[in-house]
Amino acid sequence: MKKTLLALLTLLPLAAAQEIQPINPSPTTPSTPGTVEPLTPVSSQPVNVPMPSAQPSTLSGVNATLSAPLALKGKATLVLTLKSTLKNDLALAANRDNRQNCAFAPSIRVLKFGTREVVYPDGSGNAMLCAQDMKTDTLKAGGSLRYTRTLELSAGEYMIEGWYQGLAGDNRVKIGAQPVKVTVK
Template identity: 55%
Template sequence: MSKRTLPALFCALLGLAVAQEIPAAPPADSTGVPIMAEPAPLPPVNVPVTMVLPAALDGVTANLKTANAEAGGLRLTLTLSSTLGKSVELLAPRDNRQECAFAPSVRVLKVGTREVVYPNGSGNAMLCAQDMSTQQLKAGGSVAYSRTLNLPAGEYMIESWFLGSADGMRVKVPAQPVRVAVK
């Protein structure tokens, strides 16, 4: 590099540095400590959507019935009985963790182990149609929901409940668990 090129290169680089907008130093207070601007607001935190927990349906009870069965088909019937003075419209959606059944919802535990036999805990939910089962629970009347489970031989505790909506309100009506032997 020649002696002439060096000052020209220096002047070019200096010109580029000046051309860039270099922010001025922040203002200082009387002691010389820089006064910092207010920090930028933080982005909103993703707050989970609050789930509406199902309420009890006062005046409506559930009763689960089944009989000891042979291996294979175990028929369950959940009956909702009303002591209300008015009719109630019950809506039950299909449940993708319950083999797309409308109702009743069921959990089966192996007796003596608390091992959940149904529904399986794999997290592999089914893709179900988004339709609803609609029934009218008349004042002082009852409505039954039935389904069949295929279980291997063994002794089980079966928990069951209605989960849906009643007159537009999300509700859960549980039944007492039933012990059953499948042969």
């Protein structure tokens, strides 16, 4: 599903860059019913369209911090804070994630502590069908933004990873934070 969405998003700039002109029959050769006029190319000049990178990159000047209570019962409220050291405001946009219960941001992965067993998101491959809208925010110059998520976890010890993934200006970015360890009683 993500590959299909990525393929569609990479085709949008190509479609937008092409000129659409009406096709009119030549004035010297009248069209008769049943006759098909040959199509002529709109332009013989190649269209130079920058393609977005398939892999997100990190963003210099923006750091992420993930925080959560060290010990909790059942529900874990996680906070991902993006902090900017940039001199200009930065437009951010994130879409809903089908594997993250249709949340915008942050993206979360929970592992059982001491193993690589993923608890969240579930690895069954049963992604949800979410609306494909975007959430936009502005990260002010020298400012910060907070994104929260609440997860229900059973008793145990977990390592939680968090990151922001979306667009920063015109670039795809993934800004990761240090994982945090939590104990659920």
